[in-house]
Amino acid sequence: MDETDYIIVGAGSAGCVLAERLTANGRHKVTVLEAGGSERRFFVELPLGYGKLFYDPKVNWLYKTEPDPGLAGQQDFWPRGKILGGSSSINAMVWIRGHKADYEEWKAAGNPGWGWEDVLPAYRAIEDNEAGADAYRGKGGPLFISANLKGLHPLVQDYIAACEQAGLPHNADFNGARQEGAGVYQMTIKGARRNSTARAFLRPAMKRPNCRVETRAFVTRILVEDGRAVGVEYRQGGAVKQLRARGEVILSGGAINSPQLLQLSGIGPGGLLSSHGIAVVVDNPNVGDHLSDHQGLNYTWSMKVPTYNDELRPLWGKALAGIKYLLGGYGPLAKSINHGGGFFRTDPGQPRPNMQLYMQAFSTLIPRVGERPLLTPDPWSGLSLGLSNCRPTSRGHIRIRSADAGQHPVITANAYSTDNDVTEMLAAVKMLRKIAAQPAFARLVEKELRPGPEVATDEEMIADFRARSGTVYHPSCTCRMGPDAANSVIDARLRVHGIAGLRVIDASSFPNLIAGNTNAPSILMGWMGAAKVLEDAR
The missing domain is CATH 3.30.410.40 (Cholesterol Oxidase; domain 2)
Incomplete structure (x- = not known):
């Protein structure tokens, strides 16, 4: 049986950061499973080339919402990265952290350790800001930020x-x-090339012997035994494979894929899962709910x-x-x-x-x-x-369409x-x-x-x-953080309520949507999430 210490599902904005941080001390074997392929493509690295990636199925999940009454009955198009670096490899590269009051609201919602005074040192440690260091900006971190x-x-x-x-x-x-x-706007651009999380975090991690990255590896199910996540099942090259985790399984698929995978694995709204013939492991109606987007x-x-x-x-x-x-x-x-x-x-x-x-x-x-x-x-x-x-009050949801992992989920945006x-x-x-x-x-x-x-x-x-109108590509909050399973999916340490050995660390983890572009806070989730994983391992 193939085994590793930590499984990271999704090499996106948070997943790449997790891979780098969890392998840095050399003690843990980490395996990253990414459904897409390499980010080393001309139009990915060319900053203005992202227009060419907008409808490219080789790098993009190409999601569509349900017809939305708030958008005059139209189906909105939601591109999401299916590639090393995830959406940081196909986005517009704007670096915005959000308002400091956003993080105070995260903390006030019952999430200790996520207030502004907690996240600011992490942001400063992440950054190598071209504008130099000050009380807010960081210098010398792994992610170069262009002052533009x-x-x-x-x-x-x-x-x-x-x-x-x-x-x-x-x-x-x-x-x-x-x-x-x-x-x-400050930008995640370095040397006239896109500075995705694959470039800044994952590629350095891949040089370490304890970091393994599998591309074209589409995870279809979390393996749960006696209330604990013990591994995943995935498809790669026409074969169905399993990988077991001695430590933890970490979902970093983003606001659409992470709740979808939880639901496919029996963790989600019980009635929905039963209607698709999926055995209910944890009945939590919040999985896929509270969808928020700009x-x-x-x-x-x-x-x-x-x-x-x-x-x-x-x-x-x-x-x-x-x-x-x-x-x-x-x-x-x-x-x-x-x-x-x-x-x-x-x-x-x-x-x-x-x-x-x-x-x-x-x-x-x-x-x-x-x-x-x-x-x-x-x-x-x-x-x-x-x-x-910046702070829409409209809420939507993500629901699996069937028990087939290959089918895109139902995305109900409920805009306006x-x-x-x-x-x-x-x-x-x-x-x-x-x-x-x-x-x-x-x-x-x-x-x-x-x-x-x-x-x-x-x-x-x-x-x-x-x-x-349409999305500006910031879906969030579908596995949101909170102290109580009655209204959230994960706790403040990003652990899934009701299941041991399973975390969600990505934009779906946000308690509420921050004001601004979501790539920076997604990277923050990976950075701070890795610290919590390592603390708990000790």
């Missing part, structure tokens, strides 16, 4: 100036003392001045961008499309920012089949301002299903137009293209954002 201050499109400064004129001050560091304001959309303008559309649309422009990138490691291909951004409150009564901004000197209104056309933008000078809600979320988004899209109306921006604008000035009333704006 060089080679920005000149329109970024006009955007920041317009935000200031609209009452949103400049913020030089969203991960610093305050989150609110407009500025430039919803967002773009407003787009044609501009009187050149944007990245002018550089990347023509063949000669693509060629020039390629030469800049290959010979000098600079130009638009060396960055994410989200150069600028920010956080704001939709009304002064909000205790902290509840909306996130994205500025793109770029537009992609003309679709292309089979890809997100980042490398083939619109044939005019276009610019987009986007936003997403509360009046609060609709009211906030209406105020937020009005803020986009307020920014665009400021002198620093308005002097450069030719006209609003989408949704267009004909969308003017509250009812029309609501109908528009329901029709055009």
Whole structure:
């Protein structure tokens, strides 16, 4: 029988960190099982290449939600990484930790050790921040964070100036003392290449003899004996295999795959499992529940001045961008499309920012089949301002469709299903137009293209954002942390309630959704989760 000390299911944002941390002392044999393949692909490493990965089944699970009444009955598309590095290998590379109050809420929900004073030292230890160390940033850690201050499109400064004129001050560091304001995003980019967790954490770990990584290994079931997780069953190369754990089984498949695997293994809502002929091991209706995700959309303008559309649309422009990138490691291909951004409150009564901004000197209104056309933008000078809600109150759920692990689960997003979320988004899209109306921006604008000035009333704006919104790829909380199995799946040490030797360590573990991009807190889960595993082993 094949054995190891720790099994990590999923080599994603958290799983790669776990592998590095658990193998560092040399005492433990760790095996990582990843359903996808290698991250060493050109369009993965090329920062702007992630548009090519958006619909690529070789690296992407290609999930779709159920038709959503909150999105005008549409099915939303949810790309998730099926590759070493997980979604850190296909995401937009923005490094945002979240607001410090988010973590205080984690602690207040009955999760000791997860407050801001607990997570800040971990973040500083993780980071090798190009901007240098201070009370908030770290230097010398395994993950290089680009300050993203060089080679920005000149329109970024006009955007920041317009935000200031609209009452949103400049913020030089969203991960610093305050989150609110407009500025430039830090990025997980190193040496003009994507700095995924596979690159920063897993590849160094793979050089150690006690770290084994199996790709194309699709885990279908957790093996449970006498109330303890003792291993997993997986498919690889047409064969069904088993791997047993002397220590623990750790799920790091993310907000969709981790609850799906628990349910397939008999841990979840009892009625659902029984209806699919699965023996109930632990009846916990919270498994797959409490799904939370940020919803967002773009407003787009044609501009009187050149944007990245002018550089990347023509063949000669693509060629020039390629030469800049290959010979000098600079130009638009060396960055994410989200150069600028920010956080704001939709009304002064909000205790902290509840909306996130994205500025793109770029537009992609003309679709292309089979890809997100980042490398083939619109044939005019276009610019987009986007936003997403930071603390949605709408909740969805993940449910297995059948006992067949190969079938995608039912994803019910329930976007904009509360009046609060609709009211906030209406105020937020009005803020986009307020920014665009400021002198620093308005002097450069030719006209609003989408949704267009004909969308003017509250009812029309609501109908528009329901029709055009979608996920900003931050699903979380489906195996959420909490002290009581009555309303959570795992405890503060990330151990599954009711089963020994089993943890969930990924974005599904969040007690509630943080304000901002979720890659940084997913990496944090892996870092802090590994420390808890090692402490408990001692």
